[in-house]
Amino acid sequence: xxxxxxxxxxxxxxxxxxxxxxxxxxxxxxxxxxxxxxxxxxxxxxxxxxxxxxxxxxxxxxxxxxxxxxxxxxxxxxxxxxxxxxxxxxxxxxxxxxxxxxxxxxxxxxxxxxxxxxxxxxxxxxxxxxxxxxxxxxxxxxxxxxxxxxxxxxxxxxxxxxxxxxxxxxxxxxxxxxxxxxxxxxxxxxxxxxxxxxxxxxxxxxxxxxxxxxxxxxxxxxxxxxxxxxxxxxxxxxxxxxxxxxxxxxxxxxxxxxxxxxxxxxxxxxxxxxxxxxxxxxxxxxxxxxxxxxxxxxxxxxxxxxxxxxxxxxxxxxxxxxxxxxxxxxxxxxxxxxxxxxxxxxxxxxxxxxxxxxxxxxxxxxxxxxxxxxxxxxxxxxxxxxxxxxxxxxxxxxxxxxxxxxxxxxxxxxxxxxxxxxxxxxxxxxxxxxxxxxxxxxxxxxxxxxxxxxxxxxxx
Numbered sequence: 327x328x329x330x331x332x333x334x335x336x337x338x339x340x341x342x343x344x345x346x347x348x349x350x351x352x353x354x355x356x357x358x359x360x361x362x363x364x365x366x367x368x369x370x371x372x373x374x375x376x377x378x379x380x381x382x383x384x385x386x387x388x389x390x391x392x393x394x395x396x397x398x399x400x401x402x403x404x405x406x407x408x409x410x411x412x413x414x415x416x417x418x419x420x421x422x423x424x425x426x427x428x429x430x431x432x433x434x435x436x437x438x439x440x441x442x443x444x445x446x447x448x449x450x451x452x453x454x455x456x457x458x459x460x461x462x463x464x465x466x467x468x469x470x471x472x473x474x475x476x477x478x479x480x481x482x483x484x485x486x487x488x489x490x491x492x493x494x495x496x497x498x499x500x501x502x503x504x505x506x507x508x509x510x511x512x513x514x515x516x517x518x519x520x521x522x523x524x525x526x527x528x529x530x531x532x533x534x535x536x537x538x539x540x541x542x543x544x545x546x547x548x549x550x551x552x553x554x555x556x557x558x559x560x561x562x563x564x565x566x567x568x569x570x571x572x573x574x575x576x577x578x579x580x581x582x583x584x585x586x587x588x589x590x591x592x593x594x595x596x597x598x599x600x601x602x603x604x605x606x607x608x609x610x611x612x613x614x615x616x617x618x619x620x621x622x623x624x625x626x627x628x629x630x631x632x633x634x635x636x637x638x639x640x641x642x643x644x645x646x647x648x649x650x651x652x653x654x655x656x657x658x659x660x661x662x663x664x665x666x667x668x669x670x671x672x673x674x675x676x677x678x679x680x681x682x683x684x685x686x687x688x689x690x691x692x693x694x695x696x697x698x699x700x701x702x703x704x705x706x707x708x709x710x711x712x713x714x715x716x717x718x719x720x721x722x723x724x725x726x727x728x729x730x731x732x733x734x735x736x737x738x739x740x741x742x743x744x745x746x747x748x749x750x751x752x753x754x755x756x757x758x759x760x761x762x763x764x765x766x767x768x769x770x771x772x773x774x775x776x777x778x779x780x781x782x783x784x785x786x
Contacts, residue, residue, distance in 0.1 A: 327358070327367050328367055328368050328369065328370065329350040329351060329352065329358055329366065329367050329368065329369035329370070330351045330352060330353045330355075330369065330370055330371065330763050331350070331351035331369055331370070331371045331372075331373065331718070331760075331763050332348060332349070332350050332351070332366050332369035332371070332372045332373070333348065333349040333350075333351075333373045333375050333380055333720065333722075333760075334348040334349075334363065334366070334372060334373070334374060334375060335348070335363070335374050335375050335376035335377075335378075336349075336375025336376065336377075336378045336379060336380040336722065337378070337379050337380065338360065338380040338712060339379060339380065339381045339382065339688065339689065339692055339712070340360075340711075340712065340713070341697075341711060341713075342689075343689050344379065344688065344689075345360075346363065347360045347361060347362065347363070348360070348361045348362075348363055348364075348365075348366045349361075349380060349712060349718075349720070350366050350367065350369065351369075351718040351763040352718075352763075355717065355718050355762030355763040355764070356714075356715055356716060356717055356718055356762075356763075357712055357713060357714050357715060357716045357717075357718050358714065359714055360712075360713075360714070373722075373758070375722055377724065377726070378722045378723060378724055378757065379688065379722070379723050379724075379725055380712070380720060380721075380722055381413070381692055381696075381712075381720070381721045381722075381723060382692070382696060382697070382709070382710050382711050382712050382716070382719060382720070382721070383413065383414070383415025383416065383696075383709070383717075383719030383720055383721050383759065383760070383761065384412070384413050384414040384415060384416075384673070384674055384692075384695050384696045384721060385414070385415070385416040385417075385418075385695075385696045385699050385700050385705075385709050385710055386409070386414050386416070386417050386418065386642055386643050386645070386670065386673070386695075386699075387418045387514075387594075387640065387642050387699040387702075387703065388418065388420065388514070388571060388572070388594065388596070388642035388643060388644050388645075389405075389409075389417040389418060389419050389420065389642075389643060389644075389645050389670065390419070390420050390422060390644070390645060390646040390647075390666065391405040391406075391419060391645075391647070392422055392423050392424070392487075393405075393419075393423065393436070393439060393440070393443075394423070394435075394436070394439045395423045395424035395487075396424070398649045398651075399647050399648050399649050399652070399739065399740065400647040400738060400739035400740055401443065401739065402439065402440050402443035402444050402776075403443045403444075403445065403776045404737070404738065404739040405645070405647060405670065405738060405739065406443070406444045406445040406446045406448070406774075406776075406779060407445050407737045407772040407774065408645075408668070408670045408671050408736065408737040408738035408739075409445070409446050409670050410445050410446055410737075410759045410761070410766040410767040410772050410774050411671050411736075411737045411756065411759070411767050411770075411772055412670045412671040412672070412673060412674055412675075412756060413674040413721035413723065413756040413759050413767075414446060414643075414670055414673075414674070414759075415446050415447060415709075415719035415720075415721070415759060415760075415761050415766075416446060416447040416448065416449070416709055416719065416782060417446060417447075417448050417449075417670075418448070418449040418450070418451060418471055418472070418703070419436075419440065419448055419449070419450050419451065420451050420474055421450075421451045421452050421453045421474050421491055422487050422488070422491065423436065423487065424486060424487050425486045425487065425489065426453050426486065426487050426488055426489050426490055426491050427450065427451070427452050427453060428452060428453035428454070428455035428456075428461075428489060428490030428491060429455055429461065429465070429490075430461070430464040430465050430467070430468050433450060433452055433465050433468045433469075433470060434468055436450055437450060437468065437469065437781055440779070440781065441777065441779070441780075441781055442776070442777050443776045443777060444776065444777070444778075444779030445761075445766055445772065445774035445775070445776055445778065445779055446761055446766065446774065446779045447709075447717075447719070447761065447779050447780045447781075447782050448779055448780075448781060448782065449471030449472075449703070449781070449782040449783075449784075450469070450470060450471055450781070451470065451471060451472055451473065451474045451514070452465045452470040452472075452473060452474070453473070453474060453475065453489075453490040453491035454473055454475065454490060454493075454501075454502045454505055454506070455490035456490065457490075457498065457501050457502060457505060459505065459508075462505050462508075462509060463509075466509055466511065466784075469781060469783035469784070470511070470784075471511070471703060471782065471783070471784055472511045472512040472513065472514060472569075472703060472784075473502065473505075473506050473509075473511060473512070473513040473514070474491065474513070474514045474515075474516075475491060475492075475493050475499065475502050475513065475514075475515055475516070476488065476491055476492045476493065476494075476515075476516040477493065477494060477499060477515060477516065477517050477518060477519065477520060477553045477557070478492060478494055478516065478518050478520050478523060479492050479494045479520055480492040494520035496556065496560070499515075499556075499557065499560065500560045500563075500564060503557075503560055503561055503564035503566040503568065504564045504566070506564075506566045506567065506568075507564050507565045507566040507567070510567065511567070511784060512566075512567045512568070512569050512702060512703060513566050513567065513568055513569065514569045514570075514571050515557055515568065515569070515570060515571060516571050516572070516617075517550055517553035517554045517557055517570055517571070518545060518549040518550050518553050518617075518618055519548075519549045519550075519552045519553040519556070522548060522549040522552060523544075523545060523549050526543065526544050526545065526546055526549065527544045527545075529543070529544075530543045530544035530661070535658065535659045535660055535661055535662070536658040536659065536660070537608075537660070538604060538607045538608040538611070538614070538615075538660060539604065539608075540660050540661065541607070541615055541619050541660045541661070542604055542619045542621060544661065545617065545618055545619050547574065547575035547576070547577040547578065547621060547625065548577060549618075550573070550574060550575055550577070550578050550618050551575065551577035551578045551580070551581050554570055554573075554578050554581050554582070555581045555584075555585070557570070558581065558582075558585040558588065558589065558591060559585075561588075561589040561590075561591060562588050562589050564589075565589060565590065566589075566590070567590050567591075567702075568589065568590065568591040568592075569591065569592050569593070569594065569640075569702065570582070570591065570592070570593040570594070571594060571642075571644070572594060572595060572596050572599070572618060572642070572644050573593050573594065573595045573599070573629065573632075573638060574595070574599050574618045574619065574620070574621055574625060574629075575618075575621055575625045575628070576624055576625050576627075576628035576629075579628045579629065579631070579632045579637060579638070582632070582637050582638070583632075583635075583637055586637070592639050592640060592698075592702060593632075593637070593638050593639065593640070594638065594639075594640035594641060594642045595629050595632075595633075595638050595640075595641060596641065596642055596643060596644045596669065596673075597641070597643065597669055597672055597673050597676045597677075597747075598616055598620055598644070598667060598669065598746060599620060599621070599625070599626065599629055600626060600629055600630065600641070600676070600680075601626075601676050601747070601750075602614070602620050602626075602746055602747070603620060603621070603622060603623050603625075603626055604619070604620055604621060604622055606620065606746060607619070607620050607746070609745075610745040610746045611657060611745070612653050612656050612657055612658075612659070612660060612663035613653050613667065613743050613744075613745040613746060614667065614745060614746040615660060615663045615664075615665050615666075615667075616644070616646070616665050616666060616667055617665035617666075630685070633686070633694065634686075639693075639694065639698050640694060640698050640699055640702070641673070641677065641694040641695050642673075642699070643669040643670050643672075643673050644666075644669065645668055645669045645670040645738075646665070646666025646667060646668070646669075647666065647668045647738055647739055647740030647743065648664050648666055648740055648743055649739075649740070649743075650740075650742040650743055652664050653743050667740075667743060667744070667746050668736070668738040668740040668741070668743060668744050669747075670738065671731075671736055671737065671738060672731060672744075672747050672750075673695065674695065674721070674723070674754075674756060675729035675731075675752040675754050675755060675756065676747075676750075676752055677691040677694070677695055677754075678691070678723060678725060678729075678752065678753065678754025678755075679729075679752040679753050679754055681725070681754065682725065682753040682754060683753075688725075696709075696710045697710040697711065703784065704784055704785045705782060705784070705785065709782070717762055718760065718762055718763040719760065719761055719762065720758075720759070720760040721756060721758070721759050721760075722756070722757050722758040722759075722760075723754055723755060723756055723757065724754070724755045724757050725753070725754050726753070727753075727754070727755035727757070728751055728752065728753060728754075728755060729751075729752040729753075729754060729755045729756075730749075730750070730751050730752075731744065731747045731748050731749060731750045731752070732748060732749070733748060735770070737772055757769065761774065761778070761779070762780075764778070766778075
């Protein structure tokens with residue numbers, strides 16, 4: 327047997343840790359085998375990974391590009407190219423678009439658009455739409471990876487983007503949980519209490535709109551914690567596979583601890599909450615505005631402790647690009663600024679930097695970024711592992727090299743909106759990304775071809 331590709335000389339991350347083995351890729355783009363150095367069959371292409379760590383390609387389960395709407399913010403091509411540059415080989419795209427991906431017809435349209443343009447593999451979330459079993463089943467039949475809801479109302483002027491996605495009422499949230507439970511697919515929730523948001527938003531109208539602290543005052547941690555507590559209480563009855571998106575606060579971590587073992591739920595946080603505080607937002611201005619807000623150092627510390635304790639088991643990007651003009655138009659006015667920041671090229675280097683600092687092991691970092699998500703969504707070990715038969719999605723990283731976050735080296739269309747992390751020096755660098763045995767990024771250049779990314783469906 328001859329191999330399509332042999333990655334030799336590196337330390338390969340397997341489910342039980344790093345191993346000095348060579349990795350062979352078969353002609354169909356799957357892992358053919360793991361070999362003691364010097365024993366692999368001949369290969370058409372050989373990559374020397376000496377001094378590098380060979381990781382399963384990252385699976386980001388929380389990603390926004392909103393395509394085909396708003397191309398000025400980024401396109402499937404631009405943002406999946408950025409994913410490849412960040413070592414991410416599979417993205418799960420959220421359903422916010424124009425219109426919302428809340429029907430089988432819209433799912434089919436978005437799937438075709440991504441299939442034509444994606445540089446990496448992709449899964450597609452849907453909103454539960456009209457909350458009927460018929461719509462749910464039709465969207466599942468078309469390959470929806472999971473469901474997503476917001477517990478907040480639609481933002482002003484964006485009703486069509488959130489139609490069937492924004493469910494501020496408890497009864498409709500419970501119905502969504504029940505529908506998801508019967509499907510056995512995860513349901514991801516952006517959790518902030520609508521009534522409390524209205525209350526604190528009204529109070530914040532008297533505050534300085536140019537002050538970054540005004541954003542936190544308008545959406546304090548209690549809004550998140552109360553919503554999460556309500557969802558977890560409902561899920562004791564609903565029994566859905568519930569996933570809480572972008573946890574930001576010590577208060578919410580306390581809620582997650584209190585409900586441990588009561589139902590099947592998991593939680594994630596994001597690099598913006600692990601590596602930035604409200605002081606960084608004040609420095610970045612409206613370019614650092616995200617929802618829910620980035621909070622205080624004590625909240626960041628609580629998130630890291632929750633990771634250490636296994637309360638939070640996923641780290642995702644919540645990558646949400648905007649055009650610079652959109653952000654710049656609201657300079658000095660945090661309430662009016664659009665919420666979101668690019669993060670797909672920052673996540674893996676940031677976590678590698680945390681590994682270098684001794685904050686967690688490489689295996690734990692990869693579990694948080696990739697393997698746990700692949701397991702939660704039922705696609706492990708096809709994704710998230712480098713075992714015989716797995717997709718040969720591979721990220722080569724140099725743990726000794728440095729990544730410097732700078733607009734002129736980023737590939738996202740929102741490179742000019744990356745002020746939250748711009749100028750950071752991180753120990754650890756993505757040097758090559760391989761999708762199904764084909765290099766899609768190497769030495770700073772994206773080589774992936776639009777349209778070669780595959781649609782990832784849930785298992786039968």
